[in-house]
Amino acid sequence: MIKLFFISILIFSSFTNAEEKQDDMSEIIGMLVVAKATGMCGAVSQMINFQQTTKMDGGDEFIMRFLNTEAARLGKTVEAYVGDCPSIVEKYNGYMKLLGFER
DSSP states (O other): OHHHHHHHHHHHHTTSOGGGHHHHHHHHHHHHHHHHHHHHHHHHHHHHHHHHHHOOTTHHHHHHHHHHHHHHHTTOOHHHHHHTHHHHHHHHHHHHHHTTOOO
16 A cells, blocks of 8 residues: 555656656656566567467467567567567566565
């Protein structure tokens, strides 16, 4: 309950001064971007684990098409796209620790 209160204060305090809104929101937006990227890394990891376990016909090709499409959408190679995941997860864990949610 205390953690929820702390997070509420952190989020709502950024709305107090309209002139500083952009600066105040940049850290929160950064956290949201990291959270979204962490989710995508987790989804890709789960797809790969599922395919390794089930060996579904056409699964390898589907995963590679998916990775190629996402990497191209972001202007990256597949290697760079997947290679970003460890640092993204590290940032996510740092944010969670900062907010009091130890991992």
